[in-house]
Amino acid sequence: MFWVILGAGLVVLALAGILVWWSIPWLSRRMIHHLLTRPMSDTWAELYLSMRSTPPVDFLYSSLRANTGDKVIRPLGSARPAHGLDDLAFVPAQLARRPVLETEPVELAVTLGRHRPRPLTFSMPLFLSGMAYGLALTKEARLALATASGEARIPLNSGQGPFLTEERALAYRYILQFGRWDWNRDPDILRQADMIEIQVGQGAMPGNAVIATPGEVGPEIKRLMRxxxxxxxxxxxxxxxxxPDEPAALRDVVDYLRQIHPEVPIALKMGAGNELERDLDVALxxxxxxxxxxxxxxxTGNAPITLSDHFGIPSLMALVRAERHLRITHTRDDVDLVISGGFREPGDFLKAYALGADAVGIGTIAMFALAHYQITEAVPLYPPTDLVFYRANPRIPLDVEKAARGLSNFLESCRTEMTIAIxxxxxxxxxxxxxxxxxxxxxxIARITGVRYAGHPWAHQSPATPGQKPSEKAPHGIRKAGGLHRAR
Structure with missing residues (x-):
């Protein structure tokens, strides 16, 4: 009986193959004729052209809007292309300038708020940007960030969430955000900060209100937020x-915080817009x-896509304009300049520093490093961010030790590569x-940044910063400390 069934099956498959082979030319001719002679709206060509004019992601957004009638939230920033750092390349030292021997130590430590009695000094020009407990990340993710901060000796920013005593104890240095919310205003909390950051906006959500529903946060978050x-x-x-209905001037907020914690630096965090120079003047x-x-x-974890995609200016433009304005107003030595938004790897960090940043904040890439050792527990059923994003009823618990190890390894790799590049x-x-x-x-990009264009010979171009000369060269062609735009 088995051989009869097998033989019958093979015959059926053979007949089906012959039928398909015979029908393919006929079906192809019919489809092409249908496509080229009927109105486009009656054929599959309309679907193809619709996907060209309306990308799948925009179709997804429209479907979500049509389904709920509510704003569409998308984490991890805008997917729209922006002027970035990929159009810049480092200049290697080979003959005209000599490279540094691999045995030479390289200094990566930086300081923010150098005029204050307790400036913020850390081991390399990176810090972990604000990602709020409860409003963005889980408690486990925040503790893993703090652990990696302690191991890498870089600061951790609290974000907009409530203060966590445990993460403060683990972090190497702690930046506490003070902003447009009622929590974290206790002087005893403020005095635990190594730097206080006044938050008036960020890249994905520049200066707008955020109102969560009571069910979006759990009892512990509400307790910490009082x-x-x-x-x-x-x-x-x-x-x-x-x-909240009586807005305060920035100067009054700075004066108030200085009275509470006079020794540490006071920072301002804002999103970049085309009125950047006017905003800088207010901060100064x-x-x-x-x-x-x-x-x-x-x-950010809860930005409406209209704000994320259609507001602000890219980090590269913002950094160059800000640094230039500080020099023009002769205030570059009075304040330190920090940039964040879209920075992913060591080359990005060093390019930002070469253009005038004193430090770079990282967020999204740090979350992926946190998820590294457990990513297979999420995908393919859930996105990797389920491991770190806060939900009142979490689906996948994050292992703090594994997450901290992943981020610590990432930061150590960045430290090594930055050393080699320098x-x-x-x-x-x-x-x-x-x-x-x-x-x-x-x-x-050369015009925007003032960096020399690689398509022309070096000798035929003016310096990147008109009116300023390169610093003196030390032996072996090594430039002395202190760049063209810094006085240290």
Missing amino acids: LGPDQAPIIHADLYLTR DAGVDVIVIDGTEGA RTMGHTSVHQLNPQDLSSLDPE
Whole structure:
């Protein structure tokens, strides 16, 4: 019986194959005739052209809007292309300038708020950006970030969430955000910060209110925020000191924080917009020590896509404009300049430093490093972010030890590669980096940044910063500490 069934099956398959082979030419002719003679709206061509004019992601957004009638939230920043750092390349030191021997030590440590009694010094020009407990990340993710901060000796930013005593104890240095919300205003909490960052906006959500529903956060979050069971966390649109309906001037907020914690730097965090220079002037007049700018690539866990995709300017443009404005106003030595939003790997960090940043904040890439050792527990059924994003009812618990190890390894790898890159440029310190260590692969980016265009011979171009000369060269062609734009 088995052989009869097998033989019958083979005959059926053979007949089916013959039928398919015979019908393919006929079906092809019919489909092509149908496609070329009927109205486009009656054929599959309309679907193809619709997908060209309306990308699948926009179709997804429209479907979500049509389904709920509510705003569409997308984490991890904008997917729209922006002027980035990929059009810049480092200039290697080989003969005209000599590279540094691999045995030479390289200085990566940086300091923010250097005019304060307790400046913020850390081991390399990186820090972990604000990603709020409860409003963005789980408690386990925050503790893993803090553990990696301690191991890498870089600061951790609290974000907009409630203060966690455990993460403060684990972090190497702690940046506490003070902003447009009611929690974390206790002077005892503020005095535990190594730097206080006044938050007026960020790249994906520049200066707008965020109102969660009571069910979006659990009892512990509400307890730390000092909210009742039916109260919702609210991040208001503007700064205030006592009442949300009575906005306060930035200078008043700075003065208030100085009275509470006079020794540490006071920073300002804002999203980058085309009125950047005017915003900078307000910050300078208020007397902040550090200015943190988040480009439009900056991400958050709960940004409406209209704000994320259609507001602000890219990090590269924001950094160049801010650094230039500080020099023009002769305030570059008064404040430190920090950039965040879209930075992913060591080359990005060093390019930002060469263009004038004193440090770079990272967020999204740090979350992926946290998820590394457990990513197979999420995919393919869930996205990797399920391991770190806060939900009142979490689906996949994050292992703090594994997550911290993944991020610590990532940061150590970045430290190693930055050291190699700095030696390859002929330097022994990150502070020696300057625009002449870069060339631009795109004429427009060269014009925006003032970096020399790689398509023309070096000798035929003017320096990146008109009116300023390269610093003296030390033996073997190594530039002395202190770039073209810094006084240290």
